[in-house]
Amino acid sequence: MNEEIRDKEIRVVGNDGSQLGIMSAKEALKLAAEQSLDLVKIAPQATPPVCRIMDYGKYRYEQAKREKEARKNQKIVDxxxxxxxxxxxxxxxxxxxxxxxxxxxxxxxxxxxxxxxxxxxxxxxxxxxxxxxxxxxxxxxxxxxxxxxxxxxxxxxxxxxxxxx
The missing domain is CATH 3.30.110.10 (Translation initiation factor 3 (IF-3), C-terminal domain)
Incomplete structure (x- = not known):
């Protein structure tokens, strides 16, 4: 995430899901900073690695909310x-x-x-x-x-x- 991305070239996906192309990690980080968002590596095994510009805090919050909802819906068999x-x-x-x-x-x-x-x-x-x-x-x-x-x-x-x- 952000400065922890060490790859020379990465494929960047925008916040809305649009392809922004292949660029250096510094350029992508600058692009994310302009939009006051985070750069998150989502597919490190791909060539080149895929990173997405997103609000990471909001993403983590929504993920936790989904997990909580899933736990609420599961039935425990006694x-x-x-x-x-x-x-x-x-x-x-x-x-x-x-x-x-x-x-x-x-x-x-x-x-x-x-x-x-x-x-x-x-x-x-x-x-x-x-x-x-x-x-x-x-x-x-x-x-x-x-x-x-x-x-x-x-x-x-x-x-x-x-x-x-």
Whole structure:
């Protein structure tokens, strides 16, 4: 930028985008100073390098504004967890399914886990059946991202939202 440009000859582009031609860096800097603007190298790998006459402060401000707007528009996907025990009743099961559907419709991922306590560890296949029922109940809202897997004393499965994909 400005005096930091060391090339002998550069191609200069005006503030409005018009080609001003190939000239020495000193001439281009003088031209930029007359318009009280900055000379910024935009394509250093080109032959000769391309420089543009622009208001660098305004350019940086607009770039920061665009980045801030892009950050505002991006959606952060959370992982919500629904926990159940092996001997869950029908109504409680339906409540957990409705809660998971609400999370999935909100665009989040859901971790469904079944806790095993004591002698329930001998019946992990019942937990697989419970998670299979849960998957069938949520088939419209989401797809299974990670199939059921034992994690210590609990069996966990991840369901991703269909609205997210």
């Amino acid at each position: 992982v919500k967890e629904v926990r159940m025990s092996l001997n869950i009743d029908i109504h409680d099961f339906n409540t957990k399914v409705n809660q998971a559907k609400k999370f999935l419709n909100g665009g989040d991922k859901v971790k469904v886990s079944v806790r095993f306590r004591g002698r329930e560890m001998a019946h992990t296949e019942m937990g697989n059946g419970l998670l299979e029922r849960f998957k069938e109940a949520c088939v419209e809202e989401g797809t299974v991202e990670k199939s059921p897997k034992m994690e210590g004393r609990s069996l966990a499965m991840f369901i991703a939202s269909k609205t997210n994909k």
